[in-house]
Amino acid sequence: MILHILNRAPGTSLVYREALAGMGPEDRLLLIEDGVNGALPSQVRHFEPVSNRLFALREDLASRGLVGRCDETVQVVDIDGFVELTEEADKTVSWF
C-alpha cells in the first residue's frame, strides 16, 4: 500500500488527477496544506474514486477554518495519524 500525499487544491491545480491515476486499489490519499480544500463537500467529488481511502490533515484544516466543514466521507487525522499512515504504508509518494 502506498500513501499518496497531495498538497494542492483541486480548484487551483490539476495534479490531483495524476495522483489519482497513480493510486492502486489499496492505496490511500492524504490531503495536506492547500490540498485540504479538496475535503469540502463541494470539492470532494474530485476524489470520488478513492472516497473510502481519503484522509485530510486536521492541523491544516484547522488553520483554514475547515474542520467543521469537511465532507463526512473524509477521514480527519492529526499529525500522529499522519505518522501512523506513513508507518502502515510501504512507501509514500508526494504530489505537488
Add this chain to the structure above:
Amino acid sequence: MATTEIHRYLRVGERRIALDPEGYLVTLDDWTPEVASALAQEEGRTLTEEHWEVIAVLRDFYARFESAPAMRPLVKAVGQALGPEKGRSLYLMKLFPDSPAKVAARLAGLPKPTHCL
C-alpha cells in the same frame, strides 16, 4: 557547477588563470592545452597521449550535453569514443588517480561534475 568564486590564480605563460576553491576554472573559456598542462604539473601529473584523448572526450561530452559526466557515463563515453579497451574504470583510475571524473574534468576545463559526490 561552475563557481564564480576566485580562490587563486594559476600562472600560464603571461596569463593568470582564475581558479575556484577546488581548482576548477572560474571562466571555462580560459582553457587551452597549456592550462591543462599547468594544472597537471601543479599536481605532479604528466599528461601523455592517453590523457589527452580522454580530455578530448570530456570536452566533446561537455559541448554536447552541457554537463560534466559522473564516473559511469564517463566510462561509457570513453568506451564509445576510444574503444572498449579504454572504456573501463580501471583504465581511467590508472590515468587519473584519486577520482577520475573529478580530476579529468578539472584538467579538461569543465565544471565539477554535478551528479557524483
Add this chain to the structure above:
Amino acid sequence: MDRHAAPRGDLLVILRHPPHGTSWLRDGLDAALVAAAFGQTVSLLFQGDGLLALLDGQGRGALGQKGTAATLEMLSLYDIDALFADTEALARLELRADELMLPVVPVDTTRIAAMLASHRQVLVF
C-alpha cells in the same frame, strides 16, 4: 519488455512540469542522474505537461538559461533507458510517441498505479 508486466526498478521519477518556467523538470532529471550514477536502476515517467520536455527543437531561455534537452540526451549514458509517457497526456497534447526526441514507451493511464507499486522509491517532480 513484456507488455503486461509493470517495469520494475529502484527509482521511478515522475516528471510533470514542462521545461523552463520552473526548475522542477531540471531538479527531477538531476535526481534521476544522481541515482543512476550510484548504480540504481531508474525509470522516468513523463506525465501531464512534463511531456513537453520531449519536444524537438528546444533551446536556451530568453536570458540564456540552460534548457533541459541536452540533459535528456545524456540519459542513455547514465543507463537511464526506461522512459515512459502517459497516454492520456499524449492524447491531451495531441502528440505521438514517435515524434518525440527520445524513444518513449506509451503507458496506459490505468497501468500507472502498477508502475508506482513496482518501483522501490517514487519521486514526483
